[in-house]
Amino acid sequence: MSMDADKSVLMEADLVRMAREGDLTAFEELVARHRDKVYARAYSMMRNEEEALDLSQDAWVKGWQRLAQFQGDSSFVTWMTRIVINLCLDQLRKHKRQRAESIEAMEEDGGVERQMPVVNPNPTAGLERVELRERIDRALAQLSHEHRTVLVLHEFEELEYKEIAKRMKCSIGTVMSRLFYARRRMASLLAGVRREGSE
Amino acid sequence: MKHDLELKVQAWLDGELPDHEARRMGELIAHDSEAAALAAELGSIRQAMFRQEAAVPLAESREFYWSKIQRQIQREAGSRRPDALPWFARLRRYIGPLAGAAALGCVLLLAVVRNGSPSFDEISSTGDGMEAVTFHDQSAQMTVVWLQDSSAAMEVPSVQKSVPTEDSSGTVIDLE
Numbered sequence: 001m002s003m004d005a006d007k008s009v010l011m012e013a014d015l016v017r018m019a020r021e022g023d024l025t026a027f028e029e030l031v032a033r034h035r036d037k038v039y040a041r042a043y044s045m046m047r048n049e050e051e052a053l054d055l056s057q058d059a060w061v062k063g064w065q066r067l068a069q070f071q072g073d074s075s076f077v078t079w080m081t082r083i084v085i086n087l088c089l090d091q092l093r094k095h096k097r098q099r100a101e102s103i104e105a106m107e108e109d110g111g112v113e114r115q116m117p118v119v120n121p122n123p124t125a126g127l128e129r130v131e132l133r134e135r136i137d138r139a140l141a142q143l144s145h146e147h148r149t150v151l152v153l154h155e156f157e158e159l160e161y162k163e164i165a166k167r168m169k170c171s172i173g174t175v176m177s178r179l180f181y182a183r184r185r186m187a188s189l190l191a192g193v194r195r196e197g198s199e
Numbered sequence: 200m201k202h203d204l205e206l207k208v209q210a211w212l213d214g215e216l217p218d219h220e221a222r223r224m225g226e227l228i229a230h231d232s233e234a235a236a237l238a239a240e241l242g243s244i245r246q247a248m249f250r251q252e253a254a255v256p257l258a259e260s261r262e263f264y265w266s267k268i269q270r271q272i273q274r275e276a277g278s279r280r281p282d283a284l285p286w287f288a289r290l291r292r293y294i295g296p297l298a299g300a301a302a303l304g305c306v307l308l309l310a311v312v313r314n315g316s317p318s319f320d321e322i323s324s325t326g327d328g329m330e331a332v333t334f335h336d337q338s339a340q341m342t343v344v345w346l347q348d349s350s351a352a353m354e355v356p357s358v359q360k361s362v363p364t365e366d367s368s369g370t371v372i373d374l375e
Binding site for chain 2: 024028031032035036039040041043044049052053057058060061064065132133134136137151152154155156160161173176177179180183184186187190
């Protein structure tokens with residue numbers, strides 16, 4: 001292992017300070033501590049292991065290059081996840097250009113789920129934590145990139161509408177509409193899973 | 200329910216409405232069963248998803264994962280980050296070359312000052328006793344240059360046609 005063994009016992013703030021001074025082994029320790037979280041966020045958005053891996057590694061390179069900009073307003077891992085989110089959004093925009101606009105318009109509109117009556121106000125009731133997490137993950141995989149992204153940014157990253165709109169380069173109205181559709185679709189998918197399970 | 204109202208129910212749930220509007224929306228949800236059901240559904244999804252991001256394990260080992268990052272860092276930045284260094288450290292990197300250039304400039308300046316203006320006599324190849332006479336005939340498209348060494352009292356006629364030539368002082372004569 002190329003890293004000094006004693007780096008693993010250091011506080012995060014010390015590692016960040018050392019990395020800012022150019023200590024690559026301190027940065028390696030930060031990568032080791034938070035790589036799972038950064039990769040998981042990339043995977044949540046991309047739903048593709050290879051892309052998530054590449055983007056998470058690119059995010060670490062960018063993180064190293066921009067360490068001077070880290071002011072400590074948020075935790076280091078929060079700062080890193082914001083970097084990986086931005087890289088994922090750029091990548092999704094590239095994908096978007098390759099897709100047909102008709103599909104895009106249909107998804108933006110909300111499809112069938114938007115007009116569905118509320119049949120199950122609590123589709124996740126009674127699910128165990130681990131099971132719930134797995135089902136949410138499977139349901140997320142069935143959403144479009146736009147709807148999944150808005151959910152990830154709102155529910156996992158806890159960003160406000162305004163901040164999401166800024167990052168996704170769209171209006172607040174679009175964010176609200178996408179979030180609404182995404183939640184209704186999630187409710188539908190989770191309720192469907194539960195019905196299948198109980199039959 | 201109108202879509203605008205649906206979005207307001209959601210915004211109320213997410214705490215994105217201004218106070219006065221949030222109060223009004225709260226009252227509506229309390230009295231409207233359809234709005235209440237929608238708020239319950241959206242709220243349950245919001246609550247269920249809160250910090251429930253799937254933990255996806257990285258297949259790569261720590262070393263393998265890091266090796267690509269390290270290579271990229273070293274390739275792109277040559278294992279240095281100028282923007283991360285303090286200003287004096289960044290400045291120090293330029294002091295050496297700048298000092299060298301300044302020293303060289305001083306040496307050259309001193310040499311010029313001591314020796315006066317540089318002399319370029321050696322460029323001129325005209326001898327003290329040399330004379331040149333040029334004749335150009337437009338109709339024949341011909342230029343004749345006489346070079347005369349008065350000290351040797353010798354005449355050397357030279358005939359050129361449509362070729363640029365150079366006189367004895369190094370000036371180019373443009374011939375058609």
